[in-house]
Amino acid sequence: MKIGIFTDSYLPYTSGVVKSIEVFTRELTDMGHDVYIFAPSYPKCAKENRVFRFASLPAPTNPGYTLAIPFSIRLKPVIRNLKLDIIHVHSPFLLGRLGAKYAKRLGIPLVFTFHTLYDQYVHYVPLGQEITREITRRLCRDFCNGCDMVITPTGIIAKHLEELGVNARVETIPTGIEVEKFINSNPGWLRQKYNIDREKKILLFVGRLGVEKNIHFLLEAFKEIHHRSADSCLVLVGGGPEEEKLKKQAKVSGLTEKIIFTGKMPWQDVVNCYVGADIFVFASVTETQGLVIGEAKAAGLPVVAVKAFGVSEMVEDGKDGFLTGEDRDEFVEKIALLLKDRLLREKMSLKARENAWHISSRGTAKKLADCYRSLLEWKKSASG
Structure with a gap:
């Protein structure tokens, strides 16, 4: 054709x-x-x-x-x-x-x-x-x-x-999802590139830094997460019109050293970010699918996401991640649970990889x- x-x-x-x-x-x-x-x-x-x-x-x-x-x-x-x-x-x-x-x-x-x-x-x-x-x-x-x-x-x-x-x-x-591209990537690249200690747990967001992605909510949630788990950091991969406002928000919250803005990256570097993180976090309420969630799952990341529109079909709630309301406390609780429970993270990671093959x-x-x-x-x- x-x-x-x-x-x-x-x-x-x-x-x-x-x-x-x-x-x-x-x-x-x-x-x-x-x-x-x-x-x-x-x-x-x-x-x-x-x-x-x-x-x-x-x-x-x-x-x-x-x-x-x-x-x-x-x-x-x-x-x-x-x-x-x-x-x-x-x-x-x-x-x-x-x-x-x-x-x-x-x-x-x-x-x-x-x-x-x-x-x-x-x-x-x-x-x-x-x-x-x-x-x-x-x-x-x-x-x-x-x-x-x-x-x-x-x-x-x-x-x-x-x-x-x-x-x-x-x-x-x-x-x-081009699942094969996540198999032989470098899980140590992200920590080495941004000098992140091995002990730290990395929360990852990938996407455009625009109002519709609800990243201000994400930063507010991370403020509470970091208060509970000082060994956590947040990596935001992507660029967009809200970038400077988000950096100011991070500074006002005293989290400049704990939140990494990578800017736009070549695709292979993005893949290395996926495979080098621990949990994928996503708060957008405007997605028709949420392609980045499928990519995160292909990298074996459990996902915590706000349940809205297409995202609700991309996460098997309780199996390969958690879906929450647009409620900061609920969102924080699910991330905190995954940070605390290593076995649960590993179980969801395996299920995430398995489910990614379905698409x-x-x-x-x-x-x-x-x-x-x-x-x-x-x-x-x-x-x-």
Whole structure:
């Protein structure tokens, strides 16, 4: 199959959406399919085979992110020459809408992956947030209903779309985890890199440092955790608009020496952080899946996470981690229990590794390819 991917974010920008596109593209290509990506350009962006870049502008509220100008005189002949079988969009905006237009023009199936609870991100809009939230919900519903298939990473998000009024065909396919990449990584790298004593227990967060990730809650919880367990430290892997505010919060709490901000890292270093930590902690309440939780489990980390949306399906409560309410005391208690009970940590670590294999990248890519084929067969029979 020849698959056209239209996305409003792509490398070198890092996010769960970008990671999902990377993983599925790699697996589909290995399976013999041809994947072509249509994405924004970024400063000093290297040329890549099968990646078409659009001229872009810097996003005013998100450093490092660019907004594609969804027009190019080169696009029409490129699309015509590729003879795509299917178009898969990863946003209901800008390039997602452009991809939808070309799918309709070419008469080929249109697939949309609903990666993001867009209405939960209106804090980036300076005015009229409630009106923006409602408009965003309607826009997402209408865009979904114009697609031949909508992919959701978790069942709870599929239910959420149904409640919004989406009546298009919906399939649940999580972004897969490249489990093999966590097997031969370096568990001593993290402690050596940041001079962390062997006796210290490392709590790890990986993700974008944005308001929606609820990291201020995480730091408040760690203040209490460290009061109980002085041999603990918190490592935050990633960058984002809240980084300076979070550093100030750490300083005010007297925890500057106990909280490590790594900034953005190459992927292999991130993997080394996973395998070198003891517990993964996650407080976001806006996830459609929580891909980093699957990655943490592949590294054998027990997870303590706030139970909200997609996260609730990524942790087997009491087996490979704990799910809590958005209650600081409850969150702290579960982390404290894992810090204290080594046998429980080891038991959950084994279960986490085992469960990560259930969403391996090869398995989820095969399911996606099957969905593509079913759409192509349906389109063929409908036109015949």
